[in-house]
Amino acid sequence: MRCECSERSNSIKQRLVGLHHTAGSGHLGSSLSIVEILTFIRFVWWTDGDDLVLSKGHAATALYSLLVEDGSIPEEHLSTYYQNGTLFAAHPPPNRLPRVPFATGSLGHGLSLAAGMAMARQIKRQQTKVFCVTSDGELNEGSIWEAALFIAHHNLRNVVWLIDRNGIQGFGRTEDVLRLEPLAEKLSAFGFNPIAADGHDFDSLRAARQEAMESTRPVAIICRTIKGNGWSGMQDTVDCHYLPISAKDRQSFVDSLLSGSERGSHPSPT
């Protein structure tokens, strides 16, 4: 399974790096930050009837590439990404794509969407789950904490909240812009079971899943990640949020994927 996950995530990375290079689009760093997380959700943790809300909609290419990988979207459809007339805008659109329940892009909405979907499941006595992937900068939004209060109050353990803790937001490091730490303690105080994981390591994500499944409280998995993971010279910078990837960097990225050496080392967000 580990091998399959790595193959899947490498395939997704090659696809999304190609998308960004061809389009000259930004947000590649945000997408590279969550490839393993999305891969793990969809190919390991997922059961029929589950839903995924990508609250950090600016990482849409990671989601689009995942949906090609799982067969929800034909590869050729994605070739229109970022072009006039496409369904694949820089943020996920409403009502048009399979497995994309909501348009996202304005931060701080996804966790409430997941809460509503989870509450509906609870009333219907359904056993399925709602995964919600937020960024860390997104936790600046007050609506996130409204949703957190609600999920904890109603003990919505069918919400699986994964936080992409890459430590970088729009114009600086999270701890310099609007301090989040101690994040685990904050989440715990809100009534969550905060679980630490390496967001690029499938074994670590697997351990987090095990802990989540045994939790009596709603879980928030703080996935330590690297923004732009694997993008040599650009990872862990604000730049990789905005800048397109050059042909040279794309080639070296793909080469590193093929040789299995793309993994960077984690910076500390604190």
Next chain:
Amino acid sequence: MRKEFTESIVALHADDPRTILITGDLGYMAFEDVRRVFGEQFINAGVAEQNMVTMAAGMAFSGFVPWVYSITPFVTLRPYEQIRNDVCLHSLPVKLVGNGGGYGYGIMGATHHALEDIGSLRMLPNMQVYVPFTAEDVTACVRQMAKDPKPNYLRLNSAAKPSLPVPAFTQWRHLKTGSRATVVGTGPVLQNLCATNAAQDCDVWLASLFPLRNPPDELVRSLSATRRLVTMEEHTVQGSLAESLALLLTNRMSVPYQTLSLTAAGYPSGKYGSQAFHQGESSLAGKSLDDALAGFLAPDPSSA
């Protein structure tokens, strides 16, 4: 109107198990029965309106029909982006219910008034705004909204109790005939005008759904004859019925006409009081309304 809404939503719950009522921590002395009848389908979301509206969108996506209740500004303007992105862009059947449209919360002050709600919401995609006039209208509105698979907003206020008969709720209603001026209003505030002496010979229409659709031919004929249009609403002129109607009439009218737009002026004296006080400050009630109408309807000296 809140009583009628409460009764209607309880009846609706019996008919449609998809019905959910979500309140932003309001409903004291009003929703106790609803809470008992709805059970787990009554949700007090707390004082967290952004989450409340988006969470409702998530429930609507999952097959429920959530009715989301609060004091009007807190369920319209506070979570406005949530309404736009999560409810309207996805055309989900979330039913927003605001109590205290216009100056309805009176002495509670400006933060609790809603003078911009209709204009703000009517411009959102897929949204239809319901403005009841009488208490009976509320029941009809709830029934119609329940059948509409799209987003709706219901603006509650103190119900009008007109002496004249009011047709069943619909987009356009003709309340009375007359030849002195053509009057078009929305919401219970129109009753203030109906009660004036000046209105006795006016042709009076009620508009109750927004965005406003094409006015009936009969209304256009009336205005072509009276050449005087009075609009009345407890809402700012920006985003008003007056604005919408002017646009819709642009290509319908072949003769010029004069207009008097009676709208909520905000807080012209900077002082606060009851709903009637604020209406009076905006020429929507009392002597100021009488004076505004008298001035507008006075015979043109040049035609004497």
